[in-house]
Amino acid sequence: MSAFAAALDVLFTDANIGRAAIYIAEGGTPHLVRVVPRRADEVTSLGDARLWSETTRIDLRVTEVQNPRPGDRIEFEGEAFLIQGEPVRDRERLVWTVDLRPA
Numbered sequence: 001m002s003a004f005a006a007a008l009d010v011l012f013t014d015a016n017i018g019r020a021a022i023y024i025a026e027g028g029t030p031h032l033v034r035v036v037p038r039r040a041d042e043v044t045s046l047g048d049a050r051l052w053s054e055t056t057r058i059d060l061r062v063t064e065v066q067n068p069r070p071g072d073r074i075e076f077e078g079e080a081f082l083i084q085g086e087p088v089r090d091r092e093r094l095v096w097t098v099d100l101r102p103a
Helices: 003-013
Strands: 019-023 032-038 041-046 050-056 056-061 073-076 079-089 095-102
Touching: 003 032, 003 056, 032 073
Parallel strands: none
Antiparallel strands: 019 032, 019 073, 032 056, 041 050, 056 095, 073 079, 079 095
């Protein structure tokens, strides 16, 4: 295991950063994973207008979820979400970043 992978494991298991979640692949069975939620506001420009929207993104470890797909379900902090759009992996191929929408 690389030093970077070991550091990621520490971050995901830290109670202040990572959260327990349930991941359910479409048509699959639920399993417990750790996620790092990011609920940033996003500002999008459309001509002269600027649109503000809330977003929910999470990071997932590739070791726990090898192939997340749009439509898969994730539940954490009492809320249920569906993956929307294509998940993106980091440069080291250790973490997926996925966009979520309420289920």
